[in-house]
Amino acid sequence: MSEFQQVVKEGAQSVGRKLKRLLLWLFGVAIVAGLLFIWVCGWTYSDGTRAGELIKVSTKGVVFKTYEGQLNLGGFSSSDSGVVGNTWDFSTTKKAVYQRLQELEGHKVKLTYRQRYKPLPWQGKTEYFIDEVKVLD
Known part of the structure; x- marks a missing residue:
């Protein structure tokens, strides 16, 4: 070489x-x-409670099934398409909370939540994660 x-x-x-x-x-x-x-x-950005009528509870997702819900806070808000109900979307990672939400669909409830910076795909679709449910009826 x-x-x-x-x-x-x-x-x-x-x-x-x-x-x-x-x-x-x-x-x-x-x-x-x-x-x-x-x-x-995973950091909590804020926490608190919201009250209203529980109008929707479901599981969503193709790959990751997540527990999602919607709360009617009452009143209306305006948008480009007109006047719409004032709703709030939330998620939960706890199956027991999801089952309790299913039982209370259509009732007035108070939800205790944590707001995270960014949810991971297997956790939920929203930043708001429910930890506790109380009936107001």
Whole structure:
């Protein structure tokens, strides 16, 4: 093997090692960033209660089935298409809460919720997650 071929071979090996290190470093950064994103998504932004008539409870999703609901807060609001009812959409991750909501559909309820920064696809479609249900009737 000539000296030129030897230099080219060593250079290619050096570049290969550096590229491998770079790719492993980028992969590690992507994993850490993903875990950090999931952790931040779990933070509670606000919490509180809302009261109204429970008008809808369902499971939604093709891949991830989530528990979703809708509460009529009363009154009306205007939109481009006219006047619409003042409704509030929410989710829950707890099956016991979902079953209780199914029993109380059509009743006046008070819902205790937590608002998250960003829901993950398997958690729910909204930022609002119900923890507790109380009947007001």
